[in-house]
Amino acid sequence: MTLEPIHAIVYFSPLADTVYSTLGLVGRQGYFASRSAALGLASAELVRSTFFNFAPDAVNGAIPSAWTVASPDLVLGARNEIVRMSIAKFAPDHADSEATQTAARIAKQAALIATERLDGRPLFAAHAALPWPSDDEPALVLWHAQTLLREYRGDGHIAALVTEGLSGLDAHVTHIATGQMPVSIMRTTRSWPDQVFDRAVESLVTRGLVSRADDLTLSLTLQGSQQRDRIEALTDVLSEAPYVALGESTCAELRRAARPLSQALVDAGLSPLRKLPPSDD
Numbered sequence: 146m147t148l149e150p151i152h153a154i155v156y157f158s159p160l161a162d163t164v165y166s167t168l169g170l171v172g173r174q175g176y177f178a179s180r181s182a183a184l185g186l187a188s189a190e191l192v193r194s195t196f197f198n199f200a201p202d203a204v205n206g207a208i209p210s211a212w213t214v215a216s217p218d219l220v221l222g223a224r225n226e227i228v229r230m231s232i233a234k235f236a237p238d239h240a241d242s243e244a245t246q247t248a249a250r251i252a253k254q255a256a257l258i259a260t261e262r263l264d265g266r267p268l269f270a271a272h273a274a275l276p277w278p279s280d281d282e283p284a285l286v287l288w289h290a291q292t293l294l295r296e297y298r299g300d301g302h303i304a305a306l307v308t309e310g311l312s313g314l315d316a317h318v319t320h321i322a323t324g325q326m327p328v329s330i331m332r333t334t335r336s337w338p339d340q341v342f343d344r345a346v347e348s349l350v351t352r353g354l355v356s357r358a359d360d361l362t363l364s365l366t367l368q369g370s371q372q373r374d375r376i377e378a379l380t381d382v383l384s385e386a387p388y389v390a391l392g393e394s395t396c397a398e399l400r401r402a403a404r405p406l407s408q409a410l411v412d413a414g415l416s417p418l419r420k421l422p423p424s425d426d
Contacts, residue, residue, distance in 0.1 A: 147400045148252070150407045150416035152291045155179060155224050157415045158231040164223050168215040177204060178211035182220040183271035186212050195268040197303050198313035203336035225278065228288045236409035240284045248402035249283040251395060252290035255387040259297045262386055266300035269293060284406065291403075294387065301383030305376045314345045319373060322355045322363040 155161060156176065165175030180196070181187045189208045193201055211220070232240050239245050260273040272293050278285040306316045317335055321328050337345075346363065349355040354369035365373060388396050410416050 146422050147407055148291045148403045150410040150418055151288055152295045153416045154231050154288060154410060155227050158227055160230050161227050164227050168219055168223055170211055170214055174207040174211040177207040178220045179224045182217035183275055185217055198317040198335055200336040225285060228285055231415060232284045235413035235415060236406055239406040239409055244402045244405050245287060246283045248399055249287040251399040252287050255391055256290040256293040258387040258390045259294060265304060266297060269296040269300050272296050298384035302380040305379040309372055309376055315349060318345050318349055319369060322365045
């Protein structure tokens with residue numbers, strides 16, 4: 146969690162829309178194209194599969210039309226530029242600091258360990274094939290490494306959700322039911338039509354996983370909470386290999402070293418997190 150704000154720069158930086166618009170990408174084309182560009186000229190079906198919980202119409206409105214405007218290579222270059230520009234603007238003291246250099250070195254080590262385990266991880270595997278940024282840009286190396294590790298975990302999380310019989314929309318609804326995200330925000334960001342969303346809620350209520358007090362108040366039942374605990378535990382197991390290889394002390398060093406940059410990005414509003422988890426110190 147400490148490193149998540151570093152990955153999230155490309156999604157929450159106010160500079161992102163400006164950079165993507167220079168390529169001719171409009172609306173949500175920037176998001177869907179930038180995250181899927183590592184896959185090449187990905188179809189809407191492939192993007193929906195690997196992103197998992199977005200409404201089909203939201204993806205179809207951006208992909209594959211984005212590729213007629215900008216090639217995947219151009220989009221990947223723009224994504225790197227967003228990271229460079231955002232750190233230079235919002236966290237300049239941390240772009241080349243000793244702490245950032247240390248975090249970049251350890252995170253890259255972890256990501257390289259993860260690349261030895263590509264099976265069943267399509268979005269991660271696509272990112273693993275991308276060239277590494279130069280070590281002369283430690284903040285960009287750190288971002289790239291954390292992006293690989295994040296997609297590595299994400300692919301495993303989807304596997305865990307599918308194992309438990311949840312669709313992308315089901316996963317979306319059960320996330321809302323944890324109370325961690327308001328219904329209104331998640332409906333807007335994932336673009337599911339109200340009728341489709343409501344049918345998914347009713348299905349989960351019937352399955353005994355979710356209870357609904359009203360249209361804006363969902364909660365997990367005991368059965369739903371137990372299922373979510375299983376999903377999170379399996380996701381942790383599926384994503385732990387690179388961190389186990391590093392060892393606890395090196396993982397703690399990574400969190401400490403990455404914390405100053407992460408905190409600066411949170412303070413600048415470039416992350417959905419309002420605060421970082423407690424320090425290891």
